[in-house]
Amino acid sequence: MIKVNNVSMKFNLGIEKNFSLKLFFINMFKSKKNKPKKEEFWALKDVNFEVKKGEVIGFIGSNGAGKSTMLKVIAGVMKPTTGSVEVYGNICPMIELGAGFDMELTARENIFLNGAVLGYSKQFIEEKFEEIVEFSELREFLDVPVRNFSSGMTARLAFSIATVVDPEILIVDEILSVGDIAFQQKSEAKMKSLIGGGTTVLFVSHSIDQIKSICNKVVWLEHGKVKKIGEAKEICDEYYNTQVS
Amino acid sequence: MFLKNVTTNLKKYSFLLRQLVSRDFKVKYKRSILGVVWSLLYPLLTMAVMAIVFSNVFKFSTPGVSYLAYLLSGLIMFNYYSEASNLSMSSVVANFPLINKIYIPKYIFPLSKCLFVGINFLLTLIPFYIVLFATGTGVNIYHIFLPYAFLCLFMFTLGMGFILSAVSVFLRDMFYIYGIVLTLWTYLTPVMYDINVISKSLQPFLKLNPMYHYINFVREITLYGRIPQPFTWATCIVSSVVVLIIGVVVFRKTQNKFIYYV
Numbered sequence: 001m002i003k004v005n006n007v008s009m010k011f012n013l014g015i016e017k018n019f020s021l022k023l024f025f026i027n028m029f030k031s032k033k034n035k036p037k038k039e040e041f042w043a044l045k046d047v048n049f050e051v052k053k054g055e056v057i058g059f060i061g062s063n064g065a066g067k068s069t070m071l072k073v074i075a076g077v078m079k080p081t082t083g084s085v086e087v088y089g090n091i092c093p094m095i096e097l098g099a100g101f102d103m104e105l106t107a108r109e110n111i112f113l114n115g116a117v118l119g120y121s122k123q124f125i126e127e128k129f130e131e132i133v134e135f136s137e138l139r140e141f142l143d144v145p146v147r148n149f150s151s152g153m154t155a156r157l158a159f160s161i162a163t164v165v166d167p168e169i170l171i172v173d174e175i176l177s178v179g180d181i182a183f184q185q186k187s188e189a190k191m192k193s194l195i196g197g198g199t200t201v202l203f204v205s206h207s208i209d210q211i212k213s214i215c216n217k218v219v220w221l222e223h224g225k226v227k228k229i230g231e232a233k234e235i236c237d238e239y240y241n242t243q244v245s
Numbered sequence: 246m247f248l249k250n251v252t253t254n255l256k257k258y259s260f261l262l263r264q265l266v267s268r269d270f271k272v273k274y275k276r277s278i279l280g281v282v283w284s285l286l287y288p289l290l291t292m293a294v295m296a297i298v299f300s301n302v303f304k305f306s307t308p309g310v311s312y313l314a315y316l317l318s319g320l321i322m323f324n325y326y327s328e329a330s331n332l333s334m335s336s337v338v339a340n341f342p343l344i345n346k347i348y349i350p351k352y353i354f355p356l357s358k359c360l361f362v363g364i365n366f367l368l369t370l371i372p373f374y375i376v377l378f379a380t381g382t383g384v385n386i387y388h389i390f391l392p393y394a395f396l397c398l399f400m401f402t403l404g405m406g407f408i409l410s411a412v413s414v415f416l417r418d419m420f421y422i423y424g425i426v427l428t429l430w431t432y433l434t435p436v437m438y439d440i441n442v443i444s445k446s447l448q449p450f451l452k453l454n455p456m457y458h459y460i461n462f463v464r465e466i467t468l469y470g471r472i473p474q475p476f477t478w479a480t481c482i483v484s485s486v487v488v489l490i491i492g493v494v495v496f497r498k499t500q501n502k503f504i505y506y507v
Contacts, residue, residue, distance in 0.1 A: 011505065076348035079501045096346045104272045116264040117343065145275075 001200050002051040002074060002169065007083035009044040009069055009224070043069040044080070045224045051217075053089075056201040058215035058232060060208070060239050065221040067204045071095065071171050074202065089168030089200070092118070097176065098158030103147040107138060107157055110146055114161050128164045135190070136160035137183070152179045156187075163190050169200045212236045258353055265357035270364065284368040288324065292317045292376070299437050307439050310468040311380035318467055319436035321369045322394075322460045326402050327427050329362035333406025334413050334423060341507045351500050355406035363399060377467060387466045390473075394462040394481060401455055401485040407492030411499045414506050434460065455484035 044066045051057050059067045072078045074085055075093045100117035101110055111132055115125040133139050136156045146154060155178035176191060177184040195201050195214055205211055211218060211232065218235040220228040228235055255262075274280040292313065299305040300312055307315045333355035337344070340354050377384060413419035434456045440448060451457060458480045465473040 072345075077345065078504050091348075093347055099346050100343050102268055102272060104275055105268060109268070109271065113264045113268055116261040117347065117349065119261075119347075122260045 001053045001055075001088055002202075003086040004047055004049050004070075004074070005084050005086070007044055007047045007070075007073060007080040007085060008042060009066075009073060009078065010081040011041045011043055012039070042224050044073070046083070047221075047224075047226050049219055049226065049229055051200060051202070053200055054198055055217055056195060056203060056215045058211040058218045058236075059202070059204045059221060060211060060218060060236065061221035061227075062243070066224040067221055068173065069224075070219075070221065071173060071202060071204060075171055087169065090119070091169045091171060092165045092167030093171045094162050094176075095171060095173045097155060097162055097178070101146060101154070101158065104145055106143045106145050107149070108142045110157065111161055114158070118162065118165075120165070132160045132164050135164070135186075152183075155179060156183055159187050159190075163187075163194060165194075167199060169202070170194060172201060172203045174205050208236050208240055254350060258350060261349070262353055262357055262360070265353070266361045266364070269357070269361040281368070284365050285372050288317065288321055288369045289372045289376075291324075292320055295320070295437055305438050305442070307468075311376075311382055314376050314380050314382050314468055315439075315464065316437055317373055317376050318463050319434070319460050321366065321373055322398060322463060323431065323434055323436050323456060324369070325362060325366040325398060326405075326456060327431070328365075329359045329402045330405045330409060331423070331427070332358040332362060333402075334409035335420065336406075337410040337414055337503065338417070341503075344503065345507050351503060352407065352496060355410045355496075356403065359399065359403045359406055366395075382468060385466070385470045387470065387472055390466060391463060393478075394459050397462075397481040397485040398459045399485075400489045401459070404485070404488035404490070404492030407496040408488075411496045411503075414499070414503050430454075430456070436460070455480070455488070458484065 047066075047070065059070060061067055069078070071093075072095075073080050074087065075091055075095070076087075077093075098114065100114055102113060105113060111129065112122075112125055116122075120128075133142065136159070138153060138157055141149070141153065146157070149157070159176065159178050172191070172195065177188040179187065192214070195203065201214075203211065203215060215232045218230065218232045219226060220235055220239055228238070274283065277283060279286065295316055296313055299316070306312055336354035336358050337351060343349060344351060374384070376382075409419065409423060413423075433451060434454055435443075435451065440451060440457070443451060458477055462473045462477050462481055465471055465477065
């Protein structure tokens, strides 16, 4: 389903320095030798793994270990510096809610706009429109511009659009629960049913308990390298011990 | 192979493209009372102001044809270019939050801006025809060739949009530089004056500007009522296709690096 072959990802940390014309000209007159070497940073280094259909894979590791970068490479947002990623099936990235919302548009218009941004077809949105409205509980605000929504209402709308999918591969960065207490429970249940629904899931979380309960396999990343891959419970316990001690 | 890729890709993302264009259109007029009427009124009012300034203060005139129609034909063409190229330039940078999260083909942003301003451009043809009739210029059969010039203008603008949006990702100063360039460009294009008021020795330089030829094509037909010279036909299509190809190549070569400059 997903094959990650020798993926490495390089960032230039010094990129900020070369941003203006002034520095560009200053650097032009400097000899090649004196040029400050851009600091290179490998967010991922020779990462290899395979995900089979229906597997739920968790990614663990400390901040900056490369988890989010890994997800972005798989989602196609970034091209790896070297190596390749093969993906069979359509991906639904549930990385950020409300991407592409336009505050001036009404909720109804935003459902179509945001849906299109997420890669849904027109037909799919029309079919699922009722379901989205029903789930968000915002029926009476359908024709109100989103700029007049409270942040909780916006989040509810965004969540309802993002989770209406029926994807083959689901990418989840933390289980999201938005809105008031009642909606939080509802959204968490929805997320869990999506993840447990038999689709292939790539899941990033800092909650070890969630990973343990949801995933069958875990990839442990450290400084951009795969430290260990294996059975969820085993790896999680080992990771937990190294982090706590 | 490349063309086939483009068409399947366009098909896949045509819904998103339509959504983006209609979003721009809705947002543009949502909170104004006159709404879409502004698209018709705005070029007319600009024309009126410029006509007062240039025909009274600077005593510009265009022998044989109405100065108003002359001015407006240049204005609608150049306004399309300046607005569409400007919006395209900032479209990629403005959509970084999206590009950073979800895979969307990046060319869709400049393309949607060029199409959106294109719809506006078609609307400005209404006041243009009103002026053509009001000034007694009238229409003729050759008007059927006008879409050719519009298509060339579109391709040229899209090509420039690709180049500008890609360059501005790496060099944010481009936003300021291009503002100045565009002002200069407006005055170097015979929009409000006749190219013949410029000395003969300088005219060849002004004719290096593709915008001159697109505008000239439209004026030959609408004002002078004749078919443009074969040379004009050729310059229009060659300049626009070349710029579009350069734009596509530059954009394709650089788009994978955009993400590092977020």
